[in-house]
Structure formats: structure tokens, C-alpha cells
Amino acid sequence: MERKPLHTDTYIQHLYIYLNESDQFALFSGLTFAHFLDAMKLPKNLLLLKHPYEEASFNMHTHMEFATQEDFSQLRKARANKKSEFCWVDFKSEKQLNSLTPQEQAELLYIGHKKEPVKTPFFSTLQNEFVYLSSEEEETTKIYFRKLDRLNELVGNYFTYFIRREGNGQNFWRRKSKDLIPELPAEILQSLKKNYREGVLISLADPEKTKTQLNYMFV
Secondary structure, eight states, X not given: OOOOOOOGGGEEEEEEEEEETTTTEEEEESOOHHHHHHHSOOOSEEEEEEOOOTTXXXXXXXXXXXXXXXXXXXXXXXXXXXXXXXXXXXXXOHHHHHTOOHHHHHHHHHHHHHSSOSSOSSOTTTTOSXXXXXXXXXXXXXXXXXXXXXXXXXHHHHHHHHHHHHTTTSHHHHTSOGGGSOOOOHHHHHHTHHHHTTOEEEEEEOGGGTTTOOOEEEO
16 A cells, blocks of 8 residues: 655655765765764764864874864864864874875865865875765765765664654653664665665654654655
């Protein structure tokens, strides 16, 4: 039996995704830096190409600023409180920053300014997993993925963590342990890959309005 479509006010969260596989990036609308931190295994350090964080560390070799994992909670607040472009590349140790060549430094500045790489977004010296490029109001976010399968990790955890965080205290969630809250099935995430290439809007329905069921809509 065909399920009746839900009213638009039933949906509580939306995420738009467009994937460019050949260039290894995805464009998002509805994704913030806070969402990214909640959904992904955290990088060790972020080289801040454009940012609102006033307490960033300074690297003498590159004259660029960076943040460590210990800074992420304050960086998250700074990003939420101050509207500015936010661009970063992850790295593991400051030794890598000290090994960047003048050419690599120039390419990092370019990607922060133009939101696209000169050659590749993945730097052999930094061994970065991501390049994160967000607009001032976070209307759009562009992320380069060294491993494209991490896109599924981001999308699946985005909705799971959103439910667990935003739904806390509602009647439905008080009746269920966090461990019982279902994740977005892996087979659905995999099947969506072809839709990402055309652009897809994923919407999450409010379980209070859908008889205690989790509903996802794909457009």
C-alpha cells in the first residue's frame, strides 16, 4: 500500500547534497560546522584559512593560524556567533605545517580565497582528509573528501546525531533509549549515491507527528 505523503510542516530537518565525484567534493545546504563536528571523527588539527576564531594558534613558518582539538568547542561557538567565511584544511601535527613549501602555502591561500584548488585539494605534506569551505551565513558548504565513502558517514551521522540532540526531552525520545534510535540504513545511503550526482534533498520527519516512526523523504 502506498504511503500517504506528509505535510511539509511535518519535516524538522533538511539537508541538500550535490556530489561531484570526479573532483571529489560535495556541496551542502543545511550543514553547519557544528553538525560536521557532531557527525564525523574529529581531525587532530585544523589549518584555518578563513575563520572567526580570535584565540587561534600561530605558526611561524607559514604565518597561518590553526586550531587543535582542545580548541574545537570554542571554535564551534565562535563560528556560531560570528558570521564570516570559514575555510580550513585538517592536518595531524605542526611539523607538517613547518614542512610546507612556498608553492603549497600559495595553493592553500588560493583554495581559501577561490574555493577551488590550483591542482589538487589534497596536500602530500599535510595528508589532509578534508578541505572545508563555508559561506558567511553557512547557506552553502563545500567539502572535498580524500575518501568519498566518508560522505555516507557524514550524511548518516548527521541525521542520527540531530535526532539524539534536538529530540532530547520530547515524549517520543523519553520512551526510547538512545541506543535504540535507528540510524539511516547503510543500503539507503549507498543507493542515494546516484542521486547525489544530480542533487538530492533529504528531509527528516518529526516522529511526534508520524506515530513514533522515523521517516525520511528524498527529493
